[in-house]
Amino acid sequence: MKKFFKKLLLVLTIFETHLFMGILYFLLFPVFKILYHIFSLLKIDPAGTNYRDVRDKDDDLHTLKRGY
Amino acid sequence: MFILGISALYHDSTAAVFRDGDLIASAAEERFTGKKHDSSWPDHAIEFCLNSAGINPAELDHIVFYEKPVLKFDRILDTHIRAWPFSYPAFFPAIPLWTKEKLKIRFIIKRKLGKYPLFVKHHISHAAGAFYLSGFKKAAVITMDGVGEWNTLSIGIGDANSLKILKTIDFPHSIGLLYSAVTAFLGFKVNNGEGKIMGLASYGKATFKKEFEKLISIFPDGSFKLHQKYFAYQNGTRMFSRSFVKLFGKPRKAESEITERDENIAATLQWVLEETALKLAAYAKELTGADKLCMAGGVVLNSVMNGAILKSDIFKDHFFLPIGGDGGAALGGPLYLWRNVLGNNENSPLKHLFWGPGFSQDHIKNLLISKDIKFSIPEDPERTAAELISQKKIIAWFDGRMELGARALGHRSILADPRDPKMKDILNERVKHREAFRPFAPMILQEEFSSYFGHEGVASPYMILCLPVNEGRKTFPAAIHVDGSARVQTVNKEDNSKIYSIISHFKDLTDIPVILNTSFNVRGEPIVLSPEDALKTFLSTGIDHLFMEGILVDK
């Protein structure tokens, strides 16, 4: 019995993950894509170079703890 | 203070441990698992590092992961949105991988090692590995790879303890991915076959410049844009698009015959890389005002590009971090913490790459006795090895601690006589089974380097420089490439004494201060780690003699 419920839970989790991913991919991503497109039209790339200036603050132990 | 560095879950997972800023041990996971470029969590490599330091995980002061996982995930999602709806086949398998493992690195590390890690950005990890191991006080630092989190290239400056990135080029514009896309088009594996393309390039002529102009715009300051119409890596399934195929014709099938077109495409790609690199170097000098250059990242394994930068004389001195495939980033993270963040003034510069496991002579004796294999212990193993090499025998040399990085540098090497042009084919037939166009490399005594290659005062102990051999000095044809160049390793007495001694004896016997060196493995497998691996490879190939810590095994 316990095994059965464990399996059921697993199936439900997989289903839920896919449902979530499906919503993300098919409903939200197209909206984002349109927004990206609009932003890219507004953005002017500097001519003659493709470098980006880096203006990060100095790292300390606090910033290194972050995964972003 | 003990700091553990980890790079993992992309390719070539590696661990490294430092005591008070000095490297103690480091190795890639592939050597322990036998799976080439293994990207799995480096449990074995971490265990080896902790054992070498003689500590348990609780005694680690810091653990540094080589990149920022959330930032990388941001790029992955962004790419899927941009490529929507064509990213569909890649999206569904990729996301569970992220949610189950890659986004949970913080917790995985806490669970496995009992401490939350610190995260250093991918290209800072690369840059720190190069700058702090170079021993330079001040230098421009360039990093180039496929892609880290968002950056694919960076230019920075290292000055005393401080390291700062000044400029980046970001995904999808990547010289590494351009190289990989062409590698895939020419029928080789991405993240593996790039070196083969470099070898192939020497056979061709750069006749595809017009076509490459459509793929990439290079600006005078060395920055560039890749025209995405020709690439498909944003969809996550293939490297190049249909437009790419329209431009160059049908992609080469793996293992099929290599045509002149393939050689010329490879040659043009190499030309594009070198042109870009020279512009980059000039710009980095202008930007930083430094007269020394450090370089790191996967693209820096391109020893021909490194040779071109050296020859250009843009910088006075160079340090190319010899550990590609993100292994070098496992070293850079801890050093960045030690020097830039914690403000310590010193760490030992890199002098050699022998940071892996080593084995005692007793261990090897016991192994041979248990397997009932006959052996002898020559009085002077280096002299005996040199004599055998000069008699055209192929020998395997297993000695001391294993090399870190992709190259065998004399501790897990196959050595042969480079004087005989046929030796390349003999080695391929009996041991290596590599593509016929790939060259083997020479080891030369440091003091003889300039008389064979010019460039007085330059050392190349890590086989990361490809340079033309002086005319009249091409006395070791089996280790010279078709274009007259060689990916040379210089050997000095201090850091690689036994190989130094073998070459010295070989010179006494033959007048040539050069031997041929190739990695001790067979095609498709990583370089051997243990005497057990060495014995297995020795017995299954056409190697004539095996030396392990002074013990000689014959066939």
Ligand SMILES: [Fe+2]
């Ligand atoms: Fe990298």
